[in-house]
Amino acid sequence: MLSNKRIVLGVSGSIAAYKGADLASKLVQSGAIVDVIMTKAAMEFVTPLTFRAITHRPVVTDWYDSSSELSIQHVQLAEEADLLLVAPATADIIAKLALGIADDPLCGTALATRAPMVIAPAMDANMYDNPATAENVAKLKSRGAVFAGPGFGRMASGLIGHGRLAETPEIIATVRQVLGRHGDLAGKHVVVSSGPTEEPIDPVRVITNRSSGKMGFAIAEAARDRGARVTVIAGPVSVPYPFGVDIIPVHTALEMRDAVFTAARACDVLIMTAAVADYRPVTAVGRKIKKEDMASLTIELTKNPDIISEVKGSFIKVGFAAETEELLRNAQSKLRGKEMDLIVANDVTAPNSGFNVDTNKVTIIERSGEILDLPLMTKDEVANKLLDRVAALLTSPSGRPAKAGTP
Numbered sequence: 001m002l003s004n005k006r007i008v009l010g011v012s013g014s015i016a017a018y019k020g021a022d023l024a025s026k027l028v029q030s031g032a033i034v035d036v037i038m039t040k041a042a043m044e045f046v047t048p049l050t051f052r053a054i055t056h057r058p059v060v061t062d063w064y065d066s067s068s069e070l071s072i073q074h075v076q077l078a079e080e081a082d083l084l085l086v087a088p089a090t091a092d093i094i095a096k097l098a099l100g101i102a103d104d105p106l107c108g109t110a111l112a113t114r115a116p117m118v119i120a121p122a123m124d125a126n127m128y129d130n131p132a133t134a135e136n137v138a139k140l141k142s143r144g145a146v147f148a149g150p151g152f153g154r155m156a157s158g159l160i161g162h163g164r165l166a167e168t169p170e171i172i173a174t175v176r177q178v179l180g181r182h183g184d185l186a187g188k189h190v191v192v193s194s195g196p197t198e199e200p201i202d203p204v205r206v207i208t209n210r211s212s213g214k215m216g217f218a219i220a221e222a223a224r225d226r227g228a229r230v231t232v233i234a235g236p237v238s239v240p241y242p243f244g245v246d247i248i249p250v251h252t253a254l255e256m257r258d259a260v261f262t263a264a265r266a267c268d269v270l271i272m273t274a275a276v277a278d279y280r281p282v283t284a285v286g287r288k289i290k291k292e293d294m295a296s297l298t299i300e301l302t303k304n305p306d307i308i309s310e311v312k313g314s315f316i317k318v319g320f321a322a323e324t325e326e327l328l329r330n331a332q333s334k335l336r337g338k339e340m341d342l343i344v345a346n347d348v349t350a351p352n353s354g355f356n357v358d359t360n361k362v363t364i365i366e367r368s369g370e371i372l373d374l375p376l377m378t379k380d381e382v383a384n385k386l387l388d389r390v391a392a393l394l395t396s397p398s399g400r401p402a403k404a405g406t407p
């Protein structure tokens with residue numbers, strides 16, 4: 001989604017300016033065209049050469065440099081930008097942006113552009129907490145600027161507090177979210193369940209499965225980047241939570257059921273990717289089972305609720321079916337039996353497909369009978385193919401069948 005997007009990256013004079021280089025590099029790797037503007041103070045920390053080598057484009061440092069195109073077309077970058085990202089943003093630059101000062105190429109570009117602005121502050125905690133900075137941040141937010149971070153932690157000064165530059169993945173997630181906010185899922189609430197569940201045997205042991213949460217999180221991020229408000233109900237996953245979405249952490253299938261039922265009351269789309277345990281121990285023992293106590297152990301299991309069958313409402317309902325045999329037949333019967341609108345069948349025996357890998361080989365089957373057999377793709381690509389179908393169903397008059405009995 002960042003492919004060929006024109007991003008102007010403003011780097012100001014913070015000790016975190018070196019992190020701007022990593023940010024520029026990740027943006028370029030994602031396909032963006034990145035033009036860097038550095039303040040004079042930023043050049044005390046990093047050289048323009050670093051950014052030039054990373055972006056393969058000239059770096060703007062001076063409006064009055066006659067060898068630079070920008071000395072004539074001083075608002076050219078402002079006009080061409082899809083987004084202005086100021087990272088790291090000093091207390092000084094934030095104050096200048098709030099006041100509308102235009103005495104350097106970065107502030108001038110910010111004043112001239114109509115593109116959305118993302119600001120990632122980086123400063124000492126006392127500077128960030130100062131009412132002057134707080135007022136400037138509030139003023140910029142009220143004008144539509146979006147802030148990424150700052151994070152909480154240890155500063156270069158040794159102080160612990162708010163003011164650390166947000167990590168690169170969070171800043172990039174914010175950029176993607178802002179660029180996609182008028183996308184085809186704008187105004188929609190998408191709920192995604194993700195990861196495995198854990199069913200306790202005793203205080204230290206659980207029954208679980210190999211689901212990592214990657215597929216659900218890829219869908220959540222893709223929906224966020226297409227403008228949706230996203231709620232993720234996440235089991236105990238092994239990958240970091242996505243940014244810019246609401247997370248409801250759960251452990252057991254019963255907790256997941258409650259969370260799904262609550263979230264489904266006010267959603268447009270429910271996508272169940274979680275690998276919910278089919279069974280749980282009838283009783284979870286209150287103390288750790290000691291191996292000396294018995295030579296063998298039998299655990300009696302009882303069936304967990306089938307959440308996707310039980311949850312009903314006037315939302316688009318999407319399920320995932322991990323199959324090892326009879327992929328299409330099994331998936332089609334689940335689609336009908338559980339009243340889904342769409343099912344994504346994945347052959348977990350196919351190489352590099354299914355649990356704990358970054359790719360998936362899936363077939364998307366619709367209630368109308370339409371079948372989309374996709375080749376092996378990254379989970380991000382699968383997520384977008386699936387959301388293409390969801391977006392089409394949301395706009396089609398027959399796409400959202402009125403289903404009785406909201407939970």
Ligand SMILES: Cc1cc2nc3c(=O)[nH]c(=O)nc-3n(C[C@H](O)[C@H](O)[C@H](O)COP(=O)(O)O)c2cc1C
Nearest residue numbers: 012013014015016039041042090091092093122123
């Ligand atoms: C070693 C050092 C580190 C600094 N780090 C920061 C910082 O992280 N955040 C900040 O707001 N100012 C920081 N400053 C102060 C700014 O560099 C100073 O306010 C400067 O005028 C900012 O200019 P600019 O906003 O045009 O880049 C630092 C100064 C020094 C000497």
